[in-house]
Amino acid sequence: MHTQIPVTRGWRSVRVASVAGLALLAGLLSGSGSSAEEGVDPVSLVSACELKDGAIAATVDISVEVPSTGEVGRPVQPGPATVTVILSRADLDGLLPAGTDVVVSRAALKVKIAQDGDSADALWELGAPGTPLPADGEVRFVHSGEVPYVTFRAPGDVDFSAGELTLELRSAAATAEESVPALATLTCRPEEGGNGHLATTRVTPVSGTEEPGTPEASATPEGGSGRAAGDGITVEVPADKAEGTDPCPVEPPVGEMDASDAAQPPPGDPPRVSPMLPGNFGCAYAVGLANVHKLNGAMIINDPSRKPALLSVLAVKQTTTRLRTAPGGAYLRIDSLGSLTLPDAESTFLTFGFQPVSAKVSFENGPITVSTGNIGSPPDRIAFSTVSFRQVLRIHDVKVNGVPLDVGSSCRTSKPFKVVLNGGARYTHVFAGGELDGEVDIPPFAGCGSDGEDLDPLFTASLSGPGNRIFMNQGTTCVPSEPSTPCPPTMPTLPGTKTP
Structure with a gap:
């Protein structure tokens, strides 16, 4: 059984400096975010972040699922984890160059595991999406992803506690090169008197045995996968995160x-449009349902139980911004390019209310704009998100009451x-994914028959017309060039179904 443990501690920043040499995720779509599961209210403490010329206030929220029990010699898998750092827009003005519209960030949290x-020590390296900078108010840098698993040689209670957190900020418009410096780095530690406690796991002997001995400790080397041996606790990156695998076996769009x-800016001054950017390559799964209004039925799109296709993304290709002080008010839009070659969908409907007809549907999609x-x-402030593309439907392998019907190619x-x-x-944002829906008008069909x-x-007569609803759910995006992002991408649940 897993216990949802939202934990927030006050943190104080002890170093803020510009650094070079760390490649960060160069741009993903962004919007609002949450640091915990829906319905959970974590406690938030605010503390000072010391700067060279003063101090700023910051809040760090940590939310993580940790197994409440485990067995000796068997992996205990925390996560996924979310680390949210909240800063004010005014304070960021003192850290970031003028004209910075979108910031990508990376959080590295040291977690002490004691028994x-x-x-x-385990290093939880988590990626954040490209976070748009509003004209005022607070800015939430939401980092999430999978974390290393842990195994133990001895029974006993195990304490997970948060230690030092390093946050690095970078312009989303910059290229993802090692030589491009980060804009700022914040190193934060739990406030004095706090222990950063996250969770406790009770490790028991394997059923029917007694496991004498002491805990075994090791930690994953920074920047790599695998493990390094220690005394009693083993912290190891899962095999699917090991180097040499290709988590995005698709071509860039x-x-x-x-x-x-997409939502356009209200009347006023024309917004500033950035030059076309190269974008940052990534991939994600998107699954859904399509209702056929006339047939009162639905078909599964990109069925997750079979061999679903990957959405290919070049994130943050262009930004469009207007300041809140300009006539018309604040506006921010981040555009990304995508492509998705869907597998055929199979479905059976009752045409005219009584005749069973089965068919396969092929989807021919044009470029996708997110x-x-x-x-x-x-x-x-109102958040918006829009995904649009052009599509052609092709029908084949049709059977009427089990008898093949030749409809041609x-x-x-x-x-x-x-x-x-x-x-x-x-x-x-495209990094975290989410649910979308819309309605389409299917045109008449042509070329059917032999x-x-x-x-x-x-x-x-059976398919064409308005009122056909589409419901899609996109999982998290993997960016192969950025090891802190969740790779391989996570598989989302079909809309309308519950997570197991």
Whole structure:
């Protein structure tokens, strides 16, 4: 059984400096975020961050799932973990160069794992999405991802406690090169008098045995995978994070973006549009359901129980911004380019209410534009997220009451149609993913039939028209060039289903 343990401690920053030499994730879409599971209210403490010319206030929230029990010699897997660092926009003005619109960050949290006087340190390296900087108010840098697992040689209570946290900030517009310096680095430690306690796991002997001995300690070497032996606790990166694997076996997307379906800036001064950026390559899973209004049924899109395809992303290709002090008020939009070659969907419907018809549907998608951002200033700021692309449907392998029906090889919608999905604040950014939905109007069908038989009217009458709802859920994005991001990407649940 897992226990959800949202833990927040006050932290004090003891060093803020510009550094070079650390490659960070150069740009992912961003929006609002949460540091804990929905319905959990962590306690937040605010402490001072010391700077060369004064101090700023910061809040660090830590939320992590830790198993309440474990067995000797068997892995105990904490996580996924979320570390949220909250700073004020005004304070960031003193740290970041003027004109910085989007910041990507990386958090490295040292977690002490102690049992019966022995201990080992685990390094939780977590990536944050490209966080847009609002004109005012607070800025939440939300870092999340998987963390190393732990094994023990002896029974007993194990304490997990947070130690030093290093936060590095970088412009999303910068390229992901080792020679490009970070804008600022904050090193924070728990406030004096606090122990940073996160969780306690009770480790028991393997059923039917007694395990004498002492704990065994080791820690994963910084910047690498694997483990280093110690006395009694073993901290190890899971095998699927080891070097040499390719978590994104897809090609980067190509094509042009079209953000015309995203929320546009209110009337006022024209916003500032950045030059087209190279973007940062990553991949994610997106699964969903498509309702066919006329048939009162649905089909699964990119079925997670089979061999789902990966969404390929070039994140933060362009930013569009306007300051809150400008006529029209604050506006921020971050556009990314994507592509997704979907596997065929299979479904069976009752046409005309009684005739069972099964078919496979192929999806021919154009370039995908993912836009997230916000309009206005607190307390009236509104977050938006839009995914749009053009699509053609092709129908094949049709059977009517189990009997094959030859529809030819070109039975498809007569023209491409626009798919526009909106997530509001539910889809925070391409890094964290989220839920989106929309409605499409399916065009008439053409090219259906063989041997002179025209089946276009049949499929047009059964499928074409408005009111067809689409529900999608995207998981977290893996960026292979940034080891702190969750790789391989996580598989989301189908919309409308509960997490096991």
